[in-house]
Amino acid sequence: MSTLTTIDKAGHRLMPDAAASFARMQKARGSAFHVTSAYRSTADQQVLYDGYKAGKPGYNFALPPSQSNHCRGEAVDFGSADYAWLEAHAAAYGWIQDKNERWHYDYVPSRDTHKPAPSKPAKASSSVLKKGSTGTKVKNLQRGLNKKFPAYAKLAVDGIFGPKVEAAVREFQKRAGLVVDGIVGPKTVAALKTYGVTL
Incomplete structure (x- = not known):
């Protein structure tokens, strides 16, 4: 995905709106999050899904690529040191915790209460006067x-x-x-x- 935005020094990436929300959330926290996974390619997600389905040691629950928000650049897995802060604040930024995985959060734009309002179009120049103008x-x-x-x-x-x-x-x-x-x-x-x- 060429439109992905890098969110940390480790090179993890997200879609632009998710990345912008992540940045706002991290700024509010005042320190960097420990991201263990963000965007995944279809191939990478398939490996995780196959390992999980086969019951291989070390493979956690994973969805197939077509169902994973990781493959859409709209999911993040966080480190355990982030859990408490996220559980108290992440939902307001549109990051919703997965009910089965404490570390996994999906970005839902409609739930992001900190998302900036769309900018209003510039008004026509008030220096232009014509029939019907007043003032x-x-x-x-x-x-x-x-x-x-x-x-x-x-x-x-x-x-x-x-x-x-x-x-x-x-x-x-x-x-x-x-x-x-x-x-x-x-x-x-x-x-x-x-x-x-x-x-």
């Missing part, structure tokens, strides 16, 4: 157009970008050699600023 910037535009271009701007300073404001903006754009669209975007803002009109 202080529209008032500044109206006031500035009235002061600097009284020949064609006789606007009520009410903070509402209506048809008369649009017409005045179009006239300014035409005289300034800009695209005439009646929208006060970055280029129109910059041109207005050269005449002392700031929003």
Whole structure:
């Protein structure tokens, strides 16, 4: 799996969301966990499963590769020194202890209460004004157009970008050699600023 993320100096790996949760959990604990196993290849899991099924000494319970979260990069086996802390705190990070193996934890994203909320999309630039816009910037535009271009701007300073404001903006754009669209975007803002009109 090329998307796996290394989680410790021993080179154990997990899927990115599981690795991020593991890192948050380890930071909260304040010391490194002793990981004995994390991601396993299908071949490695098969060896463990075959050994378990055959009853070979030293082989613990193991699922077939198709059922093991180790093969999905979403499971960790921990050392015994970690047990007490994990049993008290791991579930809040989405790490659920296996009922048959004290050392084995599976990552369940929906149970991770420490997972950061998705970032909100950036809002459209508030410097862009057009028909229907309202607010202080529209008032500044109206006031500035009235002061600097009284020949064609006789606007009520009410903070509402209506048809008369649009017409005045179009006239300014035409005289300034800009695209005439009646929208006060970055280029129109910059041109207005050269005449002392700031929003």
